[in-house]
Amino acid sequence: MSSHCYLITQLPSLLCGAVPPLRYQDFLDCALRFLGRQDAAVLGNISLCPVPARDSTGSRVLDRWGEFEYALRCALARERADRLRWDIPVEVRQCPMAQESVARAARVAVSLDDPLEAEYFLNDARFSFVEGCRPLDPFSSEAVFLYGLQLMLLTHRSRFTMQAGSKAYAALYYTILGAYT
Numbered sequence: 001m002s003s004h005c006y007l008i009t010q011l012p013s014l015l016c017g018a019v020p021p022l023r024y025q026d027f028l029d030c031a032l033r034f035l036g037r038q039d040a041a042v043l044g045n046i047s048l049c050p051v052p053a054r055d056s057t058g059s060r061v062l063d064r065w066g067e068f069e070y071a072l073r074c075a076l077a078r079e080r081a082d083r084l085r086w087d088i089p090v091e092v093r094q095c096p097m098a099q100e101s102v103a104r105a106a107r108v109a110v111s112l113d114d115p116l117e118a119e120y121f122l123n124d125a126r127f128s129f130v131e132g133c134r135p136l137d138p139f140s141s142e143a144v145f146l147y148g149l150q151l152m153l154l155t156h157r158s159r160f161t162m163q164a165g166s167k168a169y170a171a172l173y174y175t176i177l178g179a180y181t
Contacts, residue, residue, distance in 0.1 A: 005139040007034040011147060016127040017120070020154040027151055031144055039141045046148050048156060059145045061133045068102065068129050071095055072122070075106035083110060116160060123157040 012021035032040050042058040050066035074095030081088040105125040112118040130149050135142040
């Protein structure tokens, strides 16, 4: 417990939408010096793309994150399919944890015309959800896992830029054009 306290107090603050103050690998290197074997294993398995319906991760924060992310992805699939009048699998249509806030976030994201703005919106919704999972004990292993997840989200968000998106779009566009000429 005291090692968690020392670890948490030396980590920089994370703010939604801000540039990540450190690389995820640097966080991992630092955290692994203070965590026991079991907590280190849990931290090493954090993912922004959790597998649905798997066993517990060993962390309530990460289990809730997995449920939320799966529900958000299902809601996005439903909204996009409805918009394009496509059929979707029954398991996506009947996704668990169909909270109104998740459905509303998916609706707003799909309605945005700018894909970059939609990605930022979704990332901010994810960050806010994770922030809402903050444990009462700010120096627990759950707080360390939450920090790691939020740092991953900030790192993910920082990779989306207008310039990189335009470059990727142009490359894809010319690849498609080349296939038809």
